[in-house]
Amino acid sequence: MTTQQLIKQIKLKKSFLCIGLDVDLTKIPHHLLELEDPIFEFNKAIIDATHDLCVSYKPNTAFYEAYGLKGWQSLQKTINYINEKYPEIFTIADAKRGDIGNTSTMYAKAFFEDLNFDSVTVAPYMGKDSVEPFLAFKDKHTILLALTSNEGAFDFQTKISKGTQGESELNGGKELYKVVLETSKTWENSENLMYVVGATKAEYFREIRKIVPNSFLLVPGVGAQGGSLSEVCKFGMNENVGLLINSSRGIIYASNDVDFADEAREEALKMQLEMATILKNTNFL
Amino acid sequence: MTTQQLIKQIKLKKSFLCIGLDVDLTKIPHHLLELEDPIFEFNKAIIDATHDLCVSYKPNTAFYEAYGLKGWQSLQKTINYINEKYPEIFTIADAKRGDIGNTSTMYAKAFFEDLNFDSVTVAPYMGKDSVEPFLAFKDKHTILLALTSNEGAFDFQTKISKGTQGESELNGGKELYKVVLETSKTWENSENLMYVVGATKAEYFREIRKIVPNSFLLVPGVGAQGGSLSEVCKFGMNENVGLLINSSRGIIYASNDVDFADEAREEALKMQLEMATILKNTNFL
Numbered sequence: 001m002t003t004q005q006l007i008k009q010i011k012l013k014k015s016f017l018c019i020g021l022d023v024d025l026t027k028i029p030h031h032l033l034e035l036e037d038p039i040f041e042f043n044k045a046i047i048d049a050t051h052d053l054c055v056s057y058k059p060n061t062a063f064y065e066a067y068g069l070k071g072w073q074s075l076q077k078t079i080n081y082i083n084e085k086y087p088e089i090f091t092i093a094d095a096k097r098g099d100i101g102n103t104s105t106m107y108a109k110a111f112f113e114d115l116n117f118d119s120v121t122v123a124p125y126m127g128k129d130s131v132e133p134f135l136a137f138k139d140k141h142t143i144l145l146a147l148t149s150n151e152g153a154f155d156f157q158t159k160i161s162k163g164t165q166g167e168s169e170l171n172g173g174k175e176l177y178k179v180v181l182e183t184s185k186t187w188e189n190s191e192n193l194m195y196v197v198g199a200t201k202a203e204y205f206r207e208i209r210k211i212v213p214n215s216f217l218l219v220p221g222v223g224a225q226g227g228s229l230s231e232v233c234k235f236g237m238n239e240n241v242g243l244l245i246n247s248s249r250g251i252i253y254a255s256n257d258v259d260f261a262d263e264a265r266e267e268a269l270k271m272q273l274e275m276a277t278i279l280k281n282t283n284f285l
Numbered sequence: 286m287t288t289q290q291l292i293k294q295i296k297l298k299k300s301f302l303c304i305g306l307d308v309d310l311t312k313i314p315h316h317l318l319e320l321e322d323p324i325f326e327f328n329k330a331i332i333d334a335t336h337d338l339c340v341s342y343k344p345n346t347a348f349y350e351a352y353g354l355k356g357w358q359s360l361q362k363t364i365n366y367i368n369e370k371y372p373e374i375f376t377i378a379d380a381k382r383g384d385i386g387n388t389s390t391m392y393a394k395a396f397f398e399d400l401n402f403d404s405v406t407v408a409p410y411m412g413k414d415s416v417e418p419f420l421a422f423k424d425k426h427t428i429l430l431a432l433t434s435n436e437g438a439f440d441f442q443t444k445i446s447k448g449t450q451g452e453s454e455l456n457g458g459k460e461l462y463k464v465v466l467e468t469s470k471t472w473e474n475s476e477n478l479m480y481v482v483g484a485t486k487a488e489y490f491r492e493i494r495k496i497v498p499n500s501f502l503l504v505p506g507v508g509a510q511g512g513s514l515s516e517v518c519k520f521g522m523n524e525n526v527g528l529l530i531n532s533s534r535g536i537i538y539a540s541n542d543v544d545f546a547d548e549a550r551e552e553a554l555k556m557q558l559e560m561a562t563i564l565k566n567t568n569f570l
Contacts (some may be wrong), residue, residue, distance in 0.1 A: 018368065022388070024391075036346050060384070060388055060391075062382070062384055062388045062389070062391035062392045062395065063388070063391050063393065064393045065391070065395035065396075065399075066312065066391040066392070066394045066399065067399070068361065068395070068399040068400070069354070069357055069358055069361055070444075071395075072353075072354055072357045073354055076353065076354055082434075087384065094384075096382065096383060096384055096408070096411075097347070097381065098408065099345070099347055099379075099381055100433070100435040100505075101435065103307070103345055103348070104347070105351070105353070106309075106345075106348050106351040107347045107350065109351045110347065110350035110351045110353070110356075111350075113355040114350075114351065115353070123381070123383060123408045123410050123411075124341060124410060124440075124441065125408050125409060125410045125430055125433075125441060125442065126381075126408075126430070126433050126437050126438065126442075127435070127436070127437020127438060127439065127440030127441055127442070128436070128437045129435050129436050129437040130437050131437075145410055148385070148410075148411050149385065150385040150411060150412070150414050150415065151412070151413070151414050152385075152411050152412020152413045152414040152415050153412060153415050154412065155409075155412030155468055156409060156410060156446075156461065156465065156468070157410065157411075157412070158410055158462065159446040159447070159461070159464060160446065160447040161441075161444040161445065161446055161447070161461070162444070162445040162446070162447055162458075173447075176441065176444070178463065179441065179444060180441065181440070183440055202386070203440065206535060220385075222562035223366070231315075270295070285500045
């Protein structure tokens with residue numbers, strides 16, 4: 001999917017909501033556990049109930065790998081179901097991969113070709129040659145971790161970097177996440193980059209938008225983790241909206257009873273309505 | 286497996302070799318492609334031919350995920366085969382995972398419980414709460430990326446960090462990889478940490494050993510990537526050896542003919558003999 005197609009969907013659905021499909025068998029309704037593939041059945045019900053309210057689904061691969069082969073199968077069935085039934089949806093494999101060049105190519109094949117996701121999240125620690133293999137895929141998007149929503153983001157991401165000894169002071173005196181943002185813009189096919197920026201750090205969006213004014217930002221941390229939608233939009237939106245706001249637990253675990261899909265829809269609808277108001281107020285619609 | 290059991294194996298086998306099982310279907314002998322599970326058959330042959338010369342096998346998950354469900358099945362069969370037939374082997378899932386707390390717990394379950402690896406490689410970018418869930422598993426090891434073997438290591442890992450604005454200068458003026466090493470030592474159950482340090486940066490080992498004198502280091506980059514075994518050992522060994530030297534392509538693709546396993550054994554034997562000499566010269570044996 002191209003970025004233009006994503007923007008068109010945002011306009012059409014009056015929504016920039018991404019729903020995280022982080023399925024934990026201990027949290028889903030008990031009656032599903034009797035079925036052959038409870039994870040897929042749960043996802044299918046959530047997707048059917050919410051697809052018109054969101055523009056994106058984001059399964060986090062950890063929740064599938066934890067169930068081994070069966071989990072990987074559920075992931076495959078989930079992405080196939082979305083691609084076949086709702087091809088207008090922007091799909092994100094939240095995998096946080098990254099390795100040396102030839103190995104990253106294998107990861108890119110796994111997510112872009114074998115599973116046919118539109119995008120994958122990637123960790124920046126190993127640098128340019130660990131990310132560029134993902135960027136080489138046309139109409140696929142690489143969502144680079146910049147400033148994450150967790151407490152540990154302050155361990156390294158916000159450390160001030162002076163640049164390498166002997167190197168010019170190009171990147172001097174900036175937090176690591178800013179160095180990541182700036183450096184990534186110099187990589188080949190960097191137009192295929194998006195970035196993860198946590199909603200729990202809304203005050204950082206103003207600074208981030210100075211570095212990547214046009215890029216889409218995938219924003220976790222609204223809801224369960226405490227981030228505010230209006231704050232994020234205030235500082236993070238650009239003329240194409242430029243935001244995908246993720247909610248996982250707040251939507252998919254709204255109820256763990258037989259009505260779980262209806263309740264998930266209710267929660268998604270609340271967010272979509274809030275988004276529609278923001279889009280109207282900012283004259284995007 | 287405990288660290289003491291690993292050290293015992295190193296002594297017994299006079300080897301600290303780790304063989305990377307990065308199986309690419311385009312590189313393995315053609316006759317295997319006719320079998321039902323070429324990846325597993327390839328691994329099985331390599332493992333049977335080399336298990337007495339190495340102390341560890343390291344499948345990189347990218348090479349399995351690239352083949353989807355069948356690939357994940359090959360990974361499962363490979364780890365099960367090693368655990369059943371050669372339980373003395375230290376197994377490494379080279380997965381470079383890392384996510385927010387509850388999600389990292391799912392990854393830890395995937396690799397430590399479902400697949401039953403002894404260890405997994407983890408990326409540090411998301412900080413403490415992304416790594417500690419792995420560290421909570423008893424007799425399991427978390428191998429944190431510190432200084433990797435690729436060119437991109439110089440993009441961020443060697444950048445000088447001054448610490449966070451307003452914070453004390455505790456981590457002031459150090460390269461990011463050193464900040465990662467130092468910070469990780471303060472995490473809960475940090476005795477379960479090992480580190481990835483690339484052989485292509487042998488001159489860095491002296492500095493690294495000042496920070497983590499006792500930890501095991503997993504060292505990629507000897508051979509194909511140009512690192513020198515003797516240089517790494519000179520600066521990186523400690524009194525328990527403290528090194529696992531990985532070789533992937535140089536061993537497993539020594540031949541792509543019917544004799545591939547024998548040729549792999551030849552290459553592994555060369556490295557093992559070199560290691561035995563080093564161990565003897567350093568009075569470890």
